[in-house]
Amino acid sequence: MTSDVLVAEDVAVHYGGIKAVDGIDLTLTPGRICGLLGPNGSGKSTLLAAITRLVPLTRGRLLLDGKEYHRAAPASLAKRGVARTFQTVRLLPDLTVLENVQVGADLHGRKAGGAAEAIERTGIGDVVSAWPGELSYGMARRVEIARALAMRPRLLLLDEPTAGMNQAERKEISALLRDLREEGLAQLLVEHDVQMMVDTCDDLVAMNFGAVVARGTPHEVVQNAAVREAYLGKRGRAHA
Numbered sequence: 541m542t543s544d545v546l547v548a549e550d551v552a553v554h555y556g557g558i559k560a561v562d563g564i565d566l567t568l569t570p571g572r573i574c575g576l577l578g579p580n581g582s583g584k585s586t587l588l589a590a591i592t593r594l595v596p597l598t599r600g601r602l603l604l605d606g607k608e609y610h611r612a613a614p615a616s617l618a619k620r621g622v623a624r625t626f627q628t629v630r631l632l633p634d635l636t637v638l639e640n641v642q643v644g645a646d647l648h649g650r651k652a653g654g655a656a657e658a659i660e661r662t663g664i665g666d667v668v669s670a671w672p673g674e675l676s677y678g679m680a681r682r683v684e685i686a687r688a689l690a691m692r693p694r695l696l697l698l699d700e701p702t703a704g705m706n707q708a709e710r711k712e713i714s715a716l717l718r719d720l721r722e723e724g725l726a727q728l729l730v731e732h733d734v735q736m737m738v739d740t741c742d743d744l745v746a747m748n749f750g751a752v753v754a755r756g757t758p759h760e761v762v763q764n765a766a767v768r769e770a771y772l773g774k775r776g777r778a779h780a
Protein backbone atom coordinates (compact mmCIF):
# COMPACT_ATOMS: atom_id res chain seq x y z
CA MET A 541 0.00 0.00 0.00
CA THR A 542 1.11 3.50 -0.72
CA SER A 543 0.12 6.73 0.99
CA ASP A 544 0.51 8.60 -2.29
CA VAL A 545 -2.85 9.67 -3.66
CA LEU A 546 -1.69 10.11 -7.22
CA VAL A 547 1.37 8.96 -9.09
CA ALA A 548 2.10 9.94 -12.69
CA GLU A 549 4.92 8.00 -14.35
CA ASP A 550 6.54 9.13 -17.58
CA VAL A 551 3.29 10.77 -18.72
CA ALA A 552 3.32 12.07 -22.29
CA VAL A 553 0.61 13.76 -24.38
CA HIS A 554 1.51 14.47 -27.98
CA TYR A 555 -0.73 16.31 -30.45
CA GLY A 556 0.69 15.17 -33.74
CA GLY A 557 4.19 16.55 -33.69
CA ILE A 558 3.56 18.80 -30.67
CA LYS A 559 4.92 17.25 -27.48
CA ALA A 560 2.65 19.18 -25.10
CA VAL A 561 3.69 16.88 -22.23
CA ASP A 562 6.66 14.62 -22.70
CA GLY A 563 7.67 12.35 -19.87
CA ILE A 564 6.48 13.81 -16.57
CA ASP A 565 6.81 12.04 -13.22
CA LEU A 566 4.70 13.45 -10.42
CA THR A 567 3.61 12.29 -6.97
CA LEU A 568 0.83 13.92 -4.96
CA THR A 569 0.49 13.08 -1.28
CA PRO A 570 -2.04 13.88 1.46
CA GLY A 571 -1.36 17.13 3.27
CA ARG A 572 0.99 18.56 0.65
CA ILE A 573 0.55 21.25 -1.99
CA CYS A 574 2.55 20.65 -5.14
CA GLY A 575 2.91 23.69 -7.40
CA LEU A 576 3.34 23.50 -11.14
CA LEU A 577 5.18 26.44 -12.63
CA GLY A 578 6.07 27.16 -16.23
CA PRO A 579 5.71 29.65 -19.06
CA ASN A 580 2.66 29.78 -21.33
CA GLY A 581 2.48 26.67 -23.46
CA SER A 582 4.85 24.63 -21.29
CA GLY A 583 2.22 21.91 -20.83
CA LYS A 584 0.72 22.56 -17.39
CA SER A 585 -2.94 22.49 -18.45
CA THR A 586 -2.35 19.49 -20.66
CA LEU A 587 -0.82 17.62 -17.73
CA LEU A 588 -3.89 18.43 -15.63
CA ALA A 589 -6.11 17.26 -18.49
CA ALA A 590 -4.16 14.01 -18.69
CA ILE A 591 -4.40 13.45 -14.94
CA THR A 592 -8.17 14.05 -15.05
CA ARG A 593 -8.55 11.83 -18.14
CA LEU A 594 -9.75 14.60 -20.43
CA VAL A 595 -7.00 13.80 -22.93
CA PRO A 596 -5.55 10.36 -23.64
CA LEU A 597 -1.97 9.53 -22.74
CA THR A 598 0.49 9.02 -25.55
CA ARG A 599 2.74 7.23 -23.07
CA GLY A 600 3.08 6.57 -19.37
CA ARG A 601 1.04 5.46 -16.38
CA LEU A 602 -1.36 7.10 -13.94
CA LEU A 603 -2.12 5.60 -10.53
CA LEU A 604 -4.71 6.57 -7.93
CA ASP A 605 -4.10 4.96 -4.55
CA GLY A 606 -1.62 2.66 -6.22
CA LYS A 607 -4.05 1.45 -8.90
CA GLU A 608 -3.73 2.25 -12.58
CA TYR A 609 -6.57 4.41 -13.84
CA HIS A 610 -5.35 5.70 -17.15
CA ARG A 611 -8.30 4.21 -19.01
CA ALA A 612 -10.97 5.31 -16.50
CA ALA A 613 -13.78 7.66 -17.54
CA PRO A 614 -13.32 11.24 -16.30
CA ALA A 615 -16.60 11.12 -14.32
CA SER A 616 -15.39 8.11 -12.35
CA LEU A 617 -12.50 10.13 -10.95
CA ALA A 618 -14.83 12.48 -9.12
CA LYS A 619 -16.38 9.52 -7.36
CA ARG A 620 -12.91 8.49 -6.29
CA GLY A 621 -12.27 11.83 -4.66
CA VAL A 622 -10.56 13.82 -7.41
CA ALA A 623 -11.87 17.38 -7.95
CA ARG A 624 -10.55 20.12 -10.19
CA THR A 625 -11.08 23.69 -11.30
CA PHE A 626 -10.46 24.89 -14.82
CA GLN A 627 -8.34 27.70 -16.21
CA THR A 628 -11.46 29.37 -17.57
CA VAL A 629 -14.63 29.76 -15.52
CA ARG A 630 -17.02 26.90 -16.22
CA LEU A 631 -20.11 27.62 -14.15
CA LEU A 632 -23.57 26.67 -15.39
CA PRO A 633 -25.10 30.04 -16.41
CA ASP A 634 -28.75 29.10 -15.80
CA LEU A 635 -28.22 27.99 -12.22
CA THR A 636 -27.67 30.19 -9.18
CA VAL A 637 -24.38 30.12 -7.33
CA LEU A 638 -25.91 27.87 -4.67
CA GLU A 639 -27.26 25.48 -7.30
CA ASN A 640 -23.92 25.40 -9.07
CA VAL A 641 -22.19 24.39 -5.87
CA GLN A 642 -24.87 21.82 -5.02
CA VAL A 643 -24.96 20.35 -8.51
CA GLY A 644 -21.21 19.98 -8.36
CA ALA A 645 -21.59 17.92 -5.21
CA ASP A 646 -24.61 15.88 -6.37
CA LEU A 647 -23.27 15.08 -9.82
CA HIS A 648 -20.26 13.52 -8.30
CA GLY A 649 -22.01 11.23 -5.91
CA ARG A 650 -21.67 13.35 -2.79
CA LYS A 651 -24.61 14.61 -0.79
CA ALA A 652 -25.18 18.36 -0.70
CA GLY A 653 -23.89 18.50 2.87
CA GLY A 654 -20.53 19.62 1.58
CA ALA A 655 -22.06 22.63 -0.18
CA ALA A 656 -22.78 24.75 2.89
CA GLU A 657 -19.31 24.27 4.30
CA ALA A 658 -17.70 24.94 0.93
CA ILE A 659 -19.71 28.15 0.55
CA GLU A 660 -18.61 29.37 3.95
CA ARG A 661 -14.97 28.49 3.49
CA THR A 662 -14.68 30.22 0.13
CA GLY A 663 -16.45 33.36 1.35
CA ILE A 664 -19.24 33.32 -1.21
CA GLY A 665 -22.14 33.39 1.25
CA ASP A 666 -23.30 36.83 0.08
CA VAL A 667 -23.73 35.76 -3.54
CA VAL A 668 -25.44 32.36 -3.23
CA SER A 669 -28.62 33.68 -4.90
CA ALA A 670 -26.78 35.44 -7.74
CA TRP A 671 -26.44 34.16 -11.29
CA PRO A 672 -22.93 33.38 -12.48
CA GLY A 673 -23.18 36.18 -15.07
CA GLU A 674 -23.58 38.74 -12.29
CA LEU A 675 -20.35 37.79 -10.54
CA SER A 676 -16.99 39.48 -10.76
CA TYR A 677 -14.34 37.26 -12.27
CA GLY A 678 -12.64 36.78 -8.91
CA MET A 679 -15.92 35.80 -7.28
CA ALA A 680 -16.71 33.34 -10.07
CA ARG A 681 -13.34 31.68 -9.42
CA ARG A 682 -14.25 31.31 -5.76
CA VAL A 683 -17.53 29.66 -6.73
CA GLU A 684 -15.58 27.18 -8.81
CA ILE A 685 -13.36 26.36 -5.87
CA ALA A 686 -16.49 25.97 -3.71
CA ARG A 687 -18.00 23.59 -6.25
CA ALA A 688 -14.86 21.47 -6.19
CA LEU A 689 -14.70 21.49 -2.38
CA ALA A 690 -18.38 20.55 -2.09
CA MET A 691 -17.35 17.14 -3.37
CA ARG A 692 -15.18 16.74 -0.29
CA PRO A 693 -12.28 15.59 -2.44
CA ARG A 694 -9.06 13.92 -1.32
CA LEU A 695 -7.20 15.38 -4.27
CA LEU A 696 -7.80 18.89 -5.58
CA LEU A 697 -6.32 20.12 -8.85
CA LEU A 698 -6.43 23.88 -9.37
CA ASP A 699 -5.65 25.49 -12.73
CA GLU A 700 -4.84 29.16 -12.09
CA PRO A 701 -7.48 29.60 -9.38
CA THR A 702 -6.46 33.18 -8.58
CA ALA A 703 -6.28 34.51 -12.14
CA GLY A 704 -8.09 37.86 -12.19
CA MET A 705 -7.88 38.31 -8.41
CA ASN A 706 -6.15 41.15 -6.61
CA GLN A 707 -3.34 40.64 -4.12
CA ALA A 708 -5.61 40.55 -1.06
CA GLU A 709 -7.91 37.98 -2.68
CA ARG A 710 -4.93 35.86 -3.67
CA LYS A 711 -3.73 35.83 -0.07
CA GLU A 712 -7.17 34.63 1.05
CA ILE A 713 -7.13 31.78 -1.45
CA SER A 714 -3.58 30.89 -0.45
CA ALA A 715 -4.67 30.76 3.20
CA LEU A 716 -7.65 28.57 2.29
CA LEU A 717 -5.45 26.13 0.36
CA ARG A 718 -3.04 25.94 3.31
CA ASP A 719 -5.93 25.23 5.70
CA LEU A 720 -7.08 22.44 3.40
CA ARG A 721 -3.56 21.08 3.38
CA GLU A 722 -3.58 20.89 7.18
CA GLU A 723 -6.74 18.82 6.89
CA GLY A 724 -4.91 16.31 4.73
CA LEU A 725 -6.04 17.27 1.23
CA ALA A 726 -3.55 16.52 -1.55
CA GLN A 727 -3.33 19.45 -3.98
CA LEU A 728 -1.81 20.32 -7.33
CA LEU A 729 -1.73 24.05 -7.98
CA VAL A 730 -0.99 25.76 -11.29
CA GLU A 731 -0.30 29.49 -10.94
CA HIS A 732 1.79 32.14 -12.65
CA ASP A 733 2.20 34.24 -9.49
CA VAL A 734 5.62 33.07 -8.30
CA GLN A 735 5.34 34.73 -4.91
CA MET A 736 2.04 33.02 -4.25
CA MET A 737 3.54 29.69 -5.26
CA VAL A 738 6.48 30.17 -2.90
CA ASP A 739 4.16 31.18 -0.06
CA THR A 740 1.66 28.38 -0.66
CA CYS A 741 3.43 25.26 -1.92
CA ASP A 742 5.45 22.54 -0.19
CA ASP A 743 6.98 21.30 -3.44
CA LEU A 744 7.45 23.01 -6.78
CA VAL A 745 7.81 21.42 -10.19
CA ALA A 746 8.93 23.70 -13.01
CA MET A 747 8.07 22.74 -16.57
CA ASN A 748 9.20 23.93 -19.96
CA PHE A 749 8.48 22.41 -23.37
CA GLY A 750 6.45 19.62 -21.78
CA ALA A 751 9.24 18.42 -19.50
CA VAL A 752 10.38 19.03 -15.93
CA VAL A 753 13.29 21.48 -15.74
CA ALA A 754 13.53 21.59 -11.93
CA ARG A 755 11.81 20.26 -8.85
CA GLY A 756 12.30 20.65 -5.11
CA THR A 757 11.36 23.08 -2.38
CA PRO A 758 9.95 26.39 -3.63
CA HIS A 759 13.19 28.17 -2.77
CA GLU A 760 15.33 25.60 -4.56
CA VAL A 761 13.20 25.85 -7.67
CA VAL A 762 13.03 29.64 -7.89
CA GLN A 763 16.80 29.81 -7.39
CA ASN A 764 17.41 27.27 -10.15
CA ALA A 765 19.30 28.75 -13.11
CA ALA A 766 17.28 26.90 -15.75
CA VAL A 767 13.99 28.03 -14.19
CA ARG A 768 15.15 31.63 -14.03
CA GLU A 769 16.16 31.50 -17.64
CA ALA A 770 12.99 29.77 -18.83
CA TYR A 771 10.37 31.42 -16.73
CA LEU A 772 11.35 34.09 -14.28
CA GLY A 773 13.61 36.12 -16.53
CA LYS A 774 14.31 39.64 -15.35
CA ARG A 775 11.30 39.51 -13.04
CA GLY A 776 12.89 36.64 -11.10
CA ARG A 777 16.31 38.26 -10.88
CA ALA A 778 14.73 41.42 -9.53
CA HIS A 779 13.51 39.42 -6.52
CA ALA A 780 16.91 37.78 -5.88
Ligand SMILES: Nc1ncnc2c1ncn2[C@@H]1O[C@H](COP(=O)(O)OP(=O)(O)OP(=O)(O)O)[C@@H](O)[C@H]1O
Nearest residue numbers: 555558559560578579580581582583584585586587
Ligand atom coordinates in the same frame (compact mmCIF):
# COMPACT_ATOMS: atom_id res chain seq x y z
N1 LIG B 1 -5.77 20.28 -28.23
C1 LIG B 1 -4.56 20.64 -28.62
N2 LIG B 1 -4.13 20.42 -29.89
C2 LIG B 1 -2.90 20.77 -30.28
N3 LIG B 1 -1.98 21.37 -29.49
C3 LIG B 1 -2.35 21.63 -28.21
C4 LIG B 1 -3.63 21.28 -27.72
N4 LIG B 1 -3.68 21.65 -26.41
C5 LIG B 1 -2.49 22.21 -26.13
N5 LIG B 1 -1.68 22.19 -27.21
C6 LIG B 1 -0.31 22.68 -27.26
O1 LIG B 1 0.41 22.03 -26.27
C7 LIG B 1 1.34 22.91 -25.65
C8 LIG B 1 1.07 22.98 -24.16
O2 LIG B 1 -0.13 23.70 -23.91
P1 LIG B 1 -0.75 23.88 -22.45
O3 LIG B 1 -2.04 24.63 -22.61
O4 LIG B 1 -0.77 22.59 -21.76
O5 LIG B 1 0.33 24.83 -21.75
P2 LIG B 1 0.21 25.63 -20.39
O6 LIG B 1 1.52 25.49 -19.72
O7 LIG B 1 -0.99 25.19 -19.65
O8 LIG B 1 0.02 27.13 -20.88
P3 LIG B 1 -0.78 28.34 -20.19
O9 LIG B 1 0.05 28.81 -19.04
O10 LIG B 1 -0.90 29.35 -21.28
O11 LIG B 1 -2.11 27.79 -19.77
C9 LIG B 1 1.22 24.22 -26.38
O12 LIG B 1 2.17 24.26 -27.38
C10 LIG B 1 -0.17 24.16 -26.94
O13 LIG B 1 -0.28 24.96 -28.10
